[in-house]
Each structure stands twice: as C-alpha cells, then as structure tokens.
Amino acid sequence: MAKVAIANVKTGMKLLKPVINDSGMVMLGEGTILTDQMINKLNNMNISFVYVEGSQAKTKSKEALINEINERFQKSGTNEQMVLLHKLMIEHIEETYK
Amino acid sequence: MIDTKNLRSQIEKIDTLPTIPSTLRKLLSVIEDPKVSLSDIGSFISNDPVLTSRVIKVVNSPIYGFPGRISSVNQALILLGLNVVKGMLLGVSVFEAMKKTMEGLWEHSIGCAVTSKIIGTKKGLADIEELSVAGILHDIGKVAMGLKFLDEYKGLIKKAIDKNVLLIDLEKELFFVTHSETGAWIGQRWNFPKSLIEIIEYHHKPQLSKNYAIQTAVVHLADILVRAKGFGFAGDYLIPTINPIAWQRVGLSKDELKEVIAEMEDSLAESGEFNLEDD
Numbered sequence: 617m618a619k620v621a622i623a624n625v626k627t628g629m630k631l632l633k634p635v636i637n638d639s640g641m642v643m644l645g646e647g648t649i650l651t652d653q654m655i656n657k658l659n660n661m662n663i664s665f666v667y668v669e670g671s672q673a674k675t676k677s678k679e680a681l682i683n684e685i686n687e688r689f690q691k692s693g694t695n696e697q698m699v700l701l702h703k704l705m706i707e708h709i710e711e712t713y714k
Numbered sequence: 715m716i717d718t719k720n721l722r723s724q725i726e727k728i729d730t731l732p733t734i735p736s737t738l739r740k741l742l743s744v745i746e747d748p749k750v751s752l753s754d755i756g757s758f759i760s761n762d763p764v765l766t767s768r769v770i771k772v773v774n775s776p777i778y779g780f781p782g783r784i785s786s787v788n789q790a791l792i793l794l795g796l797n798v799v800k801g802m803l804l805g806v807s808v809f810e811a812m813k814k815t816m817e818g819l820w821e822h823s824i825g826c827a828v829t830s831k832i833i834g835t836k837k838g839l840a841d842i843e844e845l846s847v848a849g850i851l852h853d854i855g856k857v858a859m860g861l862k863f864l865d866e867y868k869g870l871i872k873k874a875i876d877k878n879v880l881l882i883d884l885e886k887e888l889f890f891v892t893h894s895e896t897g898a899w900i901g902q903r904w905n906f907p908k909s910l911i912e913i914i915e916y917h918h919k920p921q922l923s924k925n926y927a928i929q930t931a932v933v934h935l936a937d938i939l940v941r942a943k944g945f946g947f948a949g950d951y952l953i954p955t956i957n958p959i960a961w962q963r964v965g966l967s968k969d970e971l972k973e974v975i976a977e978m979e980d981s982l983a984e985s986g987e988f989n990l991e992d993d
Contacts, residue, residue: 712979
C-alpha cells in the first residue's frame with residue numbers, strides 16, 4: 617500500500633482504502649480503479665491523499681535502507697532476539713523490493 | 715549533581731511551569747479528580763474547540779483505527795471509555811511539549827502506540843486501546859525532564875548523537891534516574907491509571923513489572939521495533955536490547971514477528987502524516 621498525494625495520482629491506480637468526504641460519505645469505494653474523471657473530481661474535493669496498491673513510495677534504494685538498519689543495530693550485541701529481529705528487518709526490506 | 719528527592723519535587727511541579735500549554739493545565743485539573751465522570755470530561759472537551767478537533771482527529775487516526783468515521787466527541791467517549799479517554803487527552807495535550815522537547819518524539823510515540831496495538835491484537839490481548847495510550851505516553855518522563863531542564867536535556871541528546879550511545883544511559887549519569895522513573899512520578903502525581911504508571915516505570919526493565927507484565931512487555935517490544943524501523947526519534951540512533959523475559963511473556967513466534975514488521979510498514983506510513991497541528 618502506498619499513500620499518494622492527489623497531485624501524483626495517475627489513471628489506473630487501484631484504491632486500497634475508500635475515499636471519504638468531509639461529511640463522512642464514501643465517494644469512491646475500496647478497489648476502485650481510478651479514471652481521469654475520478655481524479656478530476658478528487659482534485660475538486662478537499663482531499664489531500666489516497667491509498668493505492670503498490671509498495672511503499674521507494675524514496676531510498678534497497679542498499680541505503682539496509683545500511684541504515686545495520687547501523688542502528690551495530691551496538692545491539694549478540695542477544696538472540698536482537699539477532700532475529702535484525703535478520704527479519706533485512707528480510708522485510710529484501711521482500712519489499714522484490 | 716541533583717539529588718533525587720529534590721529532582722522529584724521539581725519534576726512533580728512541572729504543571730506550574732509557564733511553558734506548559736494552558737490546555738494541559740486545565741485538563742489536569744479535570745482528570746486529577748478521581749470522581750470525574752465521562753460526561754464531565756465530555757463537556758470539558760466540547761467547551762474547547764481546539765481540543766475537540768484534536769480528539770476527533772485522534773480517534774479517527776490509525777492509533778485507534780475504528781472502522782468508519784467518528785464525528786462527535788460523545789461518540790468517541792462512549793467507544794473509548796473513561797481510562798482511555800483520560801490517557802488520550804493527555805496524549806493530545808502533551809503534543810506541543812513533545813515537539814518542543816525533542817523533534818521526532820511525537821512520531822516515536824504514535825509509532826509505539828500503533829505497534830503496541832498491532833502486537834496486542836496479534837496476541838489477542840484485552841484492552842488494546844489502553845495499550846495504545848501507554849504507547850503514546852511511555853516517554854512522558856522525557857517530556858518532563860526536557861521541560862524542566864531544557865538546556866541540560868538538549869545537551870544530553872546532542873551527546874547521545876555525537877557519541878552514539880543510548881540517551882537513557884546519559885540520563886542516569888547526569889540525573890541518577892531515567893525518564894522511566896520521572897515518567898512514573900508524573901503519572902502518580904497526575905493520577906494516571908495504575909496500569910499506565912507501571913508500564914511507564916518499567917518499559918526499559920519489563921522483567922520487574924508484576925501486575926501488568928504482559929502489557930509492559932508489549933510496550934517494551936514496540937519501543938524497540940519502532941526504533942529498529944527508524945521511525946521518529948527518541949533521543950539517540952541506537953536500539954535498546956530486547957529483554958529475554960519480556961520476549962517470552964509476549965510470546966511472538968518468528969512468523970508472527972515477521973507479520974508485525976510488515977503490518978507496521980502500512981500503519982506507520984499512515985501515521986507518518988498524522989499530526990495534531992491545528993489547521
């Protein structure tokens with residue numbers, strides 16, 4: 617799931633969460649594939665973000681993320697749980713970028 | 715050096731500091747009363763438009779994640795119940811103070827709330843909302859120390875970053891107590907629920923928690939997971955070590971931990987945008 621600003625929404629993106637207006641009414645349901653017309657309508661509403669299918673906005677490279685994780689874990693020692701957590705965090709990044 | 719008794723009385727008096735937001739001071743006078751009712755709290759909130767808008771924002775945020783939109787304060791109070799409402803109000807009222815003490819502490823705290831909720835749900839625990847409140851307030855001791863000793867505390871944070879050490883170890887060196895103790899003092903002084911005080915006091919020593927052992931262990935673990943993710947900032951760039959007893963008490967399998975990490979990704983992305991800045 618990715619959170620995308622209305623300005624960056626493109627035709628064909630699939631909504632993972634419904635779009636709800638200020639009075640709580642569902643304007644577009646979950647699973648809707650966005651069309652140009654719908655995007656125009658969203659632009660006219662007081663809505664800043666939508667949630668669409670796809671992985672996280674990949675603002676950083678996989679290597680950069682893994683380096684950051686390794687750095688944070690550098691002093692966490694050989695405690696069994698920390699070793700497991702470190703491993704799973706790296707696995708998670710690997711899978712996200714598959 | 716500051717002696718502990720003296721320190722405690724100074725920390726307990728932070729509600730009289732001029733830097734304390736007036737909403738928080740007013741709120742404390744309401745929730746410190748052990749006989750306060752939901753309807754007293756309801757009218758207190760409704761009389762304050764800023765507080766009203768924050769309460770509505772918070773109950774519709776991923777921290778609580780109720781399905782559908784909650785549009786009235788009364789509806790929120792009924793859904794959450796007295797204890798959770800008290801904690802939530804404290805959370806939204808310490809928001810400014812958190813921002814002032816440490817850039818990123820608010821994000822760390824909501825991250826911890828969201829993650830505690832994810833773990834609590836996975837383990838089928840009761841009172842998940844109370845866990846969320848504990849997540850938001852677990853580092854309130856840092857806010858207290860930062861408000862009372864702003865320059866010294868900022869100095870500690872800088873030192874923690876420069877030397878790449880844990881802030882909590884530097885707190886101990888300078889104050890002989892840590893934010894866990896100062897947080898618990900504040901909690902006692904402000905009449906927090908007992909469970910909340912115990913979680914705050916032992917979130918770094920979860921093996922010592924007797925009455926709320928699982929809840930404390932969950933928040934301990936959530937704190938570590940949020941830091942491991944690099945979400946928000948809690949005063950240093952390291953990750954404290956998971957306590958093996960707490961780990962056992964929570965009892966997450968390897969696969970469950972993996973699921974928690976994946977679920978955090980989505981929830982944290984949502985709460986990353988979640989801000990109480992009044993618009």
